[in-house]
Amino acid sequence: MELSEAYPMTGGDGLHSYAKNSDFQRKAIDVAKQLISKAIAQGLDVGDFNSTKSLGIADLGCSVGPNTFTAVDNIIEAVKSKYESQIPEFHVFFNDHVSNDFNLLFTSLPQDKQYYAAGVPGSFYDHVFPDASLHIVHSSSSLHWLSGVPKEVTNNNSPAFNKGRITYANSGDEVIRAFKAQNRKDMDRFLHARALEVVPGGLVILVFPYNPDGTHPSRIPINMSFGLIGSALMDLAGKGIVGEDKVDSFNMPVYVMHRHEVEAAVERNGCFSVVSMEILPKVRENFSSNDSVVDEIVGRARSATEGIIKPHFGEDILDELFDVFRKKLAEDFVPSAKTVDQEHLFLALKRKP
Numbered sequence: 001m002e003l004s005e006a007y008p009m010t011g012g013d014g015l016h017s018y019a020k021n022s023d024f025q026r027k028a029i030d031v032a033k034q035l036i037s038k039a040i041a042q043g044l045d046v047g048d049f050n051s052t053k054s055l056g057i058a059d060l061g062c063s064v065g066p067n068t069f070t071a072v073d074n075i076i077e078a079v080k081s082k083y084e085s086q087i088p089e090f091h092v093f094f095n096d097h098v099s100n101d102f103n104l105l106f107t108s109l110p111q112d113k114q115y116y117a118a119g120v121p122g123s124f125y126d127h128v129f130p131d132a133s134l135h136i137v138h139s140s141s142s143l144h145w146l147s148g149v150p151k152e153v154t155n156n157n158s159p160a161f162n163k164g165r166i167t168y169a170n171s172g173d174e175v176i177r178a179f180k181a182q183n184r185k186d187m188d189r190f191l192h193a194r195a196l197e198v199v200p201g202g203l204v205i206l207v208f209p210y211n212p213d214g215t216h217p218s219r220i221p222i223n224m225s226f227g228l229i230g231s232a233l234m235d236l237a238g239k240g241i242v243g244e245d246k247v248d249s250f251n252m253p254v255y256v257m258h259r260h261e262v263e264a265a266v267e268r269n270g271c272f273s274v275v276s277m278e279i280l281p282k283v284r285e286n287f288s289s290n291d292s293v294v295d296e297i298v299g300r301a302r303s304a305t306e307g308i309i310k311p312h313f314g315e316d317i318l319d320e321l322f323d324v325f326r327k328k329l330a331e332d333f334v335p336s337a338k339t340v341d342q343e344h345l346f347l348a349l350k351r352k353p
């Protein structure tokens with residue numbers, strides 16, 4: 001088994017926490033709600049429920065809440081309206097990396113929840129549930145995180161060495177190829193594990209940032225934002241605050257898939273049919289000013305990346321790094337407002353018999 005690296009969102013409920021900086025990801029869950037209902041109404045095919053049978057739901061990459069609770073409620077509401085007279089008991093498994101703040105997740109579980117809850121630590125690129133034990137798997141805003149950075153991009157003897165950058169988006173073909181290959185391997189692992197865990201007729205519902213065909217990776221908002229963190233790190237290297245070699249040995253394990261890469265992965269795996277694949281309506285932000293856009297993006301990026309930046313560069317650089325990042329965002333990124341709308345793909349897969 002290949003080990004996955006772990007880089008959870010910032011825990012707790014402080015200023016920089018994921019819990020306080022994940023409105024954007026919640027909006028992706030909100031816009032997916034109708035499609036989830038439709039996929040469950042038309043696609044879920046797991047037979048009848050009687051008093052002895054419960055329905056297993058897993059949310060992969062659940063983080064700390066509250067978004068995961070909204071997603072789970074949406075799924076349960078859809079199942080209830082499908083089965084009306086024969087409502088099963090629900091067993092919900094919240095999965096994330098072992099270092100995720102599961103304490104916060106458990107202490108914030110809704111008091112009026114309609115399900116039994118359990119935490120399942122471990123990488124979703126591995127087999128983390130018993131065979132044929134899940135009826136619905138959901139994952140939102142998580143699948144763009146790779147199991148790790150491709151080794152060659154931090155190896156200065158490799159043609160894919162990604163010097164001075166922390167994403168593949170503005171890099172040469174070798175670097176892009178290395179990230180693509182990592183994503184391909186990861187998607188194969190992800191679907192292989194789900195094919196074992198999901199019962200025939202069960203669903204895998206995925207919502208993730210995606211790259212509309214034809215868009216160069218450097219124009220994808222999430223890549224642009226992480227690219228600016230890289231540029232901010234290089235500024236700190238220029239001032240001697242971090243070593244340049246430290247920047248060269250650091251990359252974000254993130255890849256934003258094209259639709260055809262998703263389709264190819266499903267086809268290679270062969271165990272699922274596609275119930276629905278749709279581009280979600282854009283997650284639009286209603287900001288009163290450019291400053292508030294910048295605040296939102298800085299908060300979102302910091303809560304998502306501190307967990308990976310801190311172990312490599314240390315905690316002391318964080319405030320200055322995100323100050324520089326904020327300035328770059330305000331100057332380079334936000335003025336072209338339409339680029340802050342990251343697009344998401346909705347994919348519902350049914351486990352074949």
Ligand SMILES: C[S@@+](CC[C@H](N)C(=O)[O-])C[C@H]1O[C@@H](n2cnc3c(N)ncnc32)[C@H](O)[C@@H]1O
Pocket residue numbers: 004007008009022025026029060061062063064067068095096097100122123124125139140141142145146147304
């Ligand atoms: C941006 S958060 C999304 C959280 C939540 N699903 C939402 O929509 O708000 C991404 C989550 O995926 C988790 N994650 C990333 N890679 C993972 C992996 N290989 N296995 C389990 N969780 C993973 C991260 O730890 C993080 O909590």
